[in-house]
Amino acid sequence: GYLGYSGTRDHYGSKTRALVQIVIEHTDGSQSIVGTDSEWKASTGPITHSDFLMGEAYDARLEMPGWDVAGFGSNGWSDVDLGAEVNPTIEPFPGRPVREFRKMAAKKIHEVRATDSQPSAWIFDLGQNIAGYARIKVKGRPGQKFTVRFSERLTPEGEFYTTNLRGAKATDTYICKGTESEEWEPMFTFHGFQFVEVTGFEGEPPADAVYGIAVSSKTEETGTIETSDPMLNKLVQNAWWTQKANFIDVPTDCPQRDERLGWTGDAQAYVRTAAYLSNVQPFFTKWLVDLDDSQRADGQFPMVAPLKVAEGDGGPAWADAGVICPWTIYEMYGDKDLLARHYPAMRKFVEFCLARSTRDLLPPAQFHCFGDWLHINAPTPNEVIYSAYFAYSTSLLAKSARALGNAADAQKYSDLTAKLKDVFVKQYVEADGLIKGDTQCGYVMALSFDLLPENLRQLAAQRLVADIEKRGTHLSTGFVGTRDIMYALSKIGKNDVALKLLHNDTFPSWGFTIKHGATSIWERWDGWTPEKGFQDPGMNSFSHYAFGAVVGWMFDQMAGISPLEPGFSRVRIAPTIDPKLTSLKAWFNSPRGPIIVQTNRTDAEELMSIEIPPNVRAEVTVPEKSYTPPIGVKPSSSGKYELGSGRYLFKKAR
Numbered sequence: 001g002y003l004g005y006s007g008t009r010d011h012y013g014s015k016t017r018a019l020v021q022i023v024i025e026h027t028d029g030s031q032s033i034v035g036t037d038s039e040w041k042a043s044t045g046p047i048t049h050s051d052f053l054m055g056e057a058y059d060a061r062l063e064m065p066g067w068d069v070a071g072f073g074s075n076g077w078s079d080v081d082l083g084a085e086v087n088p089t090i091e092p093f094p095g096r097p098v099r100e101f102r103k104m105a106a107k108k109i110h111e112v113r114a115t116d117s118q119p120s121a122w123i124f125d126l127g128q129n130i131a132g133y134a135r136i137k138v139k140g141r142p143g144q145k146f147t148v149r150f151s152e153r154l155t156p157e158g159e160f161y162t163t164n165l166r167g168a169k170a171t172d173t174y175i176c177k178g179t180e181s182e183e184w185e186p187m188f189t190f191h192g193f194q195f196v197e198v199t200g201f202e203g204e205p206p207a208d209a210v211y212g213i214a215v216s217s218k219t220e221e222t223g224t225i226e227t228s229d230p231m232l233n234k235l236v237q238n239a240w241w242t243q244k245a246n247f248i249d250v251p252t253d254c255p256q257r258d259e260r261l262g263w264t265g266d267a268q269a270y271v272r273t274a275a276y277l278s279n280v281q282p283f284f285t286k287w288l289v290d291l292d293d294s295q296r297a298d299g300q301f302p303m304v305a306p307l308k309v310a311e312g313d314g315g316p317a318w319a320d321a322g323v324i325c326p327w328t329i330y331e332m333y334g335d336k337d338l339l340a341r342h343y344p345a346m347r348k349f350v351e352f353c354l355a356r357s358t359r360d361l362l363p364p365a366q367f368h369c370f371g372d373w374l375h376i377n378a379p380t381p382n383e384v385i386y387s388a389y390f391a392y393s394t395s396l397l398a399k400s401a402r403a404l405g406n407a408a409d410a411q412k413y414s415d416l417t418a419k420l421k422d423v424f425v426k427q428y429v430e431a432d433g434l435i436k437g438d439t440q441c442g443y444v445m446a447l448s449f450d451l452l453p454e455n456l457r458q459l460a461a462q463r464l465v466a467d468i469e470k471r472g473t474h475l476s477t478g479f480v481g482t483r484d485i486m487y488a489l490s491k492i493g494k495n496d497v498a499l500k501l502l503h504n505d506t507f508p509s510w511g512f513t514i515k516h517g518a519t520s521i522w523e524r525w526d527g528w529t530p531e532k533g534f535q536d537p538g539m540n541s542f543s544h545y546a547f548g549a550v551v552g553w554m555f556d557q558m559a560g561i562s563p564l565e566p567g568f569s570r571v572r573i574a575p576t577i578d579p580k581l582t583s584l585k586a587w588f589n590s591p592r593g594p595i596i597v598q599t600n601r602t603d604a605e606e607l608m609s610i611e612i613p614p615n616v617r618a619e620v621t622v623p624e625k626s627y628t629p630p631i632g633v634k635p636s637s638s639g640k641y642e643l644g645s646g647r648y649l650f651k652k653a654r
Contacts, residue, residue, distance in 0.1 A: 004309030013085030041077035056186035060177035095286030131245035131255035142178030146200035150193035163537035167258035192256030239548030254541035268321035273552030299352030334567020375478035391420035433459020441481030461492035486553035559586030574621035
């Protein structure tokens with residue numbers, strides 16, 4: 001089938017193949033094994049076509065009742081064709097299967113009247129952008145056809161908006177066999193959508209004629225945040241839904257258009273947030289094999305994994321996923337085996353970066369770079385991104401070597417990191433703290449990746465804040481800068497500025513998208529605006545998780561939950577009091593058990609309650625020193641406490 005935006009098929013050969021082994025356990029305890037061979041038979045059936053991007057068609061008149069049980073006569077079935085066009089290595093699947101996780105009824109239904117070019121249709125609004133398919137229940141004559149289309153948004157006139165699907169038809173078809181009631185859903189395709197349009201009803205359909213079926217890789221939910229601000233709650237939910245829609249076997253960029261590829265830049269930008277919301281350890285255990293399999297012989301990582309359609313040269317911030325993702329999974333889950341398994345590929349990548357750089361450790365004359373993808377009129381020079389990420393990945397490699405007990409590599413790559421930092425400052429940073437390009441993204445990378453000495457760090461911090469304020473407390477960052485902008489502000493003691501960005505609801509901001517109907521994270525800040533309507537349909541997904549990375553910051557800084565040791569055996573708890581909130585509750589089921597942080601504020605008092613799981617030590621910092629600790633905990637003049645497992649309540653009178 002089709003995959004990606006190239007309009008090509010047959011990526012793994014043009015002949016359908018199955019390799020099957022049936023193990024039959026008899027009542028006497030013996031076994032029979034039946035494997036695929038020349039004695040098998042094959043036939044087409046009611047599925048007349050099925051495609052990943054285009055959709056599926058089903059003619060119920062072609063059903064063969066009983067084909068899948070013993071005793072079925074296979075007259076008219078064909079002999080099978082033996083042989084293989086590819087010879088893959090067969091391994092156990094290490095991830096989680098894709099499963100249905102939500103059945104959703106339509107919240108609104110309306111009719112689109114017939115025109116000269118199109119028959120009348122009914123549009124079902126699920127109220128939520130999902131990835132999956134529609135389950136339809138219809139009654140029709142033999143041969144009566146129902147056509148099902150999918151869309152993320154409607155036009156202001158209430159019509160289907162599908163131009164952003166590009167080459168993906170995303171259309172399912174069902175042909176009735178003519179029984180009293182028929183229910184159907186596709187088996188081998190999925191779509192990204194909030195709205196379902198069905199053509200073929202004679203008269204008004206019942207409310208239960210269409211259900212949306214949401215699917216995703218089966219990952220347990222591990223984190224939630226609920227606050228007194230409905231907009232922030234919606235933001236968390238939007239990130240969760242977008243993650244579910246794009247964690248279908250691989251971390252895709254989007255589930256709706258002719259793409260659905262495992263983009264590396266998106267994955268590395270979001271991996272930490274993903275690990276707060278769900279148990280993605282098995283999911284990334286699987287995908288990181290895809291990523292290593294796609295690594296070039298010279299060490300470069302690709303744009304997408306598995307490597308299809310796109311290029312093998314990911315470029316800065318995309319290729320670096322090969323280092324960032326294994327390290328992040330190690331940090332969040334303590335999975336040293338995974339880190340060790342991918343360390344050779346990580347090392348090979350850093351050596352590739354070293355080999356293609358100049359003798360002065362600067363970027364080569366020519367190199368691919370996506371830049372700060374979808375920024376707001378603030379282009380960061382590609383060479384700044386190149387050098388910043390080279391230093392960042394090298395620093396993570398040094399940490400990985402140290403974690404794995406490789407002292408020689410730890411020293412080697414720590415020394416290289418120091419040199420790369422010196423080169424970054426010498427080449428791109430002025431004495432007054434100005435970083436080449438003078439963009440928020442440039443300052444964010446320099447601050448987040450610890451590339452600056454203290455004096456320049458303070459000056460760069462001032463410039464970052466000044467740029468945000470100059471824009472009316474708005475960000476200008478794209479995929480690269482948004483990944484870390486909130487963390488950078490926290491690092492320089494500017495959580496107040498970060499919170500203003502978080503609560504903002506004017507363009508560009510997370511709140512702006514929510515105010516204009518977002519039920520998921522948009523690919524671009526200006527996916528739709530009142531002034532311009534829909535953006536360029538060539539790239540306008542409404543289900544793209546990269547900008548949802550802010551939710552990881554909400555866990556890390558607002559709730560104050562982060563690992564001090566890999567896997568949360570030792571944890572930092574240091575919530576930030578948001579003056580706009582009267583309550584915040586964060587629940588995170590860490591690998592060691594649930595960590596719960598709750599803050600409440602009334603006219604009389606402020607409360608902070610925490611729960612630490614068994615066998616975990618926590619370094620707890622209360623928002624203000626004047627908080628009174630619970631009975632049995634000695635007051636601390638610094639506001640810091642070293643606590644073991646248990647429940648604790650801190651209070652402060654107002």
